[in-house]
Each structure stands twice: as structure tokens, then as C-alpha cells.
Amino acid sequence: MLPNFDKPIANVLLDVQITPQEFEFVRTVVEKNAGIVLSSNKMQLVQGRLVRRARELGLSSIGEYCDIIRNGGPEELVGLINAITTNVTSFFRENHHFDALMSVMLPEAMGRNQRTRRLRIWSAGCSSGEEPYSIAISSAEVLGNARGWDFKILATDIDSEILHIAEQGIYNSERLTGISEERRRRWFIGNDNNDEGDLQVIPELKSLITFRPLNLMNNWPMRGPFDVIFCRNVMIYFDQPTRDRLLMRYAGLLADGGYLCLGHSESIHSQHSHFKLVGRTIYRKVGG
């Protein structure tokens, strides 16, 4: 059968190959706006992500998509960054951080903040929410009987779509494998409006968390001090000068004696004047 040439082709992506020039363009835009460094071995990955995004927009080539970014306003820049970010996460990922939160970080902060009775934790690069909810569960279990503490978790991410998922707090039970049966029963409920197998975080837990879009490269509206900052598996996407700048900014927002948790493949140079390694990828802010 002959193809129907009258049929519009707007929804068919014809040119799925990214050219070196297009890759270079996208790489520059992403690094400038999100700090994310895309090395040449990411070309296939970028191509796949752009093809998907271009398809969503009904475009017929990556070139057309690049033109929109080049000529358009900031609107599709958000779409591009959302498409490029990697959001892999899970409940109680790198569980030693949550053990330390419960046994050391929170008890110390409660001792230090007796007068203000204020506790603040920041999950920077929170992705779909598993990290801040794991923080909330651990903290609620520690604070359970301690009345009168002003406790809040700030959860931020540059990716507006993933943040929306985080805010909903609805997860398929398959994603809850890192959570004990006891915790599941205590902190999740069946979700009436959604598919079978979905569970929802209980409102009491949600109320501890404020979700906000935030690009770590931009100005930060919050003043701190934070008792703990989780920035795990985020700085791997940045270059060294960007990481160093970020660490200085985290130091500025952490209370003396507060903690910074990094991802498993991230570290701070031992010469760094503000942070002392005190556990596996756990750093304590030293005064001065």
C-alpha cells in the first residue's frame, strides 16, 4: 500500500538524530541554567530525552525543538530542564543517613535548640519525594513524644514535574520496598482515587514538609539556620567550581554543629574549612 502523503506528519518525529551542533547547544543551555554538566558520552541519553520531549510537543525534529529553545521565552526552558534531569531515588536510600538522623543528628539538634525549640531540615534535590518523606518518617518517630517542637522540612527541586509528584505523596506499593511493614502501616494509607496498589502518605507526615521549586544555581530565599541538609546525588551533575560554591552556601545556612549528607559517590575535600567528615558521606559543620 502506498503511503498517504496527505496525512499531516506533525506528530511523527522524523529526525531523531541529534547533531553535534545541537548537542553542543543543548549542553551549553543546560549548564548555564541548571549547572548540569553533560559530557559527550551523554549524547545518546540527551537525544532520547529530547526526542521524547519533542514528541510531546508534536514536533518533527530535534532541530525544531532547539529552535523553540533558541527563540522562545523561558517557558520551554523549564520543559528542557525537566527532560534532562535524572530523578532516580527511593525510600530510605542510603539508609545509614536515616539511622544517623535518628540516633545522632536530631538528638544533638534538640539539645542545641532547647531554647528556640526549632528544628529545620532541607532536602535539596528531593526528586519525587521519597527522600523528604523518609526524613519525615524518621524524624516523626524521634519527635513522637517530644511536644512543642517547631519542626519543618523544606524539600526543593529544579524539576517542576517531579516536584508535583512529590507533593502528591502517592506511590505504587512496588516503590515502597525500602520501607518496613510496620512503617507502611503507620505512615501510609490506601489511596481511594487511584489505581490499586497505590498508597498515599498520611496527611500528618505531609504537613511536616514544604515543597518548593528551587534551582540551586539561583538565589535562595531561605535564611536558615538548618540543622541538617540532605543534598544527595545532586552535586555529581555539577562541575567542581559549582560544587565548591554550593558547599560554601550550605555552610552559610547550616547551624554550627549541623550536618550535611551527601550521596554515596560524593565527597568533600578534607581541606575544606567548614566541614569535617564524621561518618559515611556525613559531614559536620565546624564553627568559624
Ligand SMILES: C[S@@+](CC[C@H](N)C(=O)[O-])C[C@H]1O[C@@H](n2cnc3c(N)ncnc32)[C@H](O)[C@@H]1O
Ligand atoms: C538523582 S536525583 C536525587 C534524589 C535524592 N536526593 C536521592 O538521593 O535519592 C537528583 C535530583 O537533583 C535535581 N537537580 C538537578 N539539578 C538541580 C539544580 N540545579 N537545582 C535543583 N535541583 C537540581 C534533579 O531534578 C533530581 O531530581
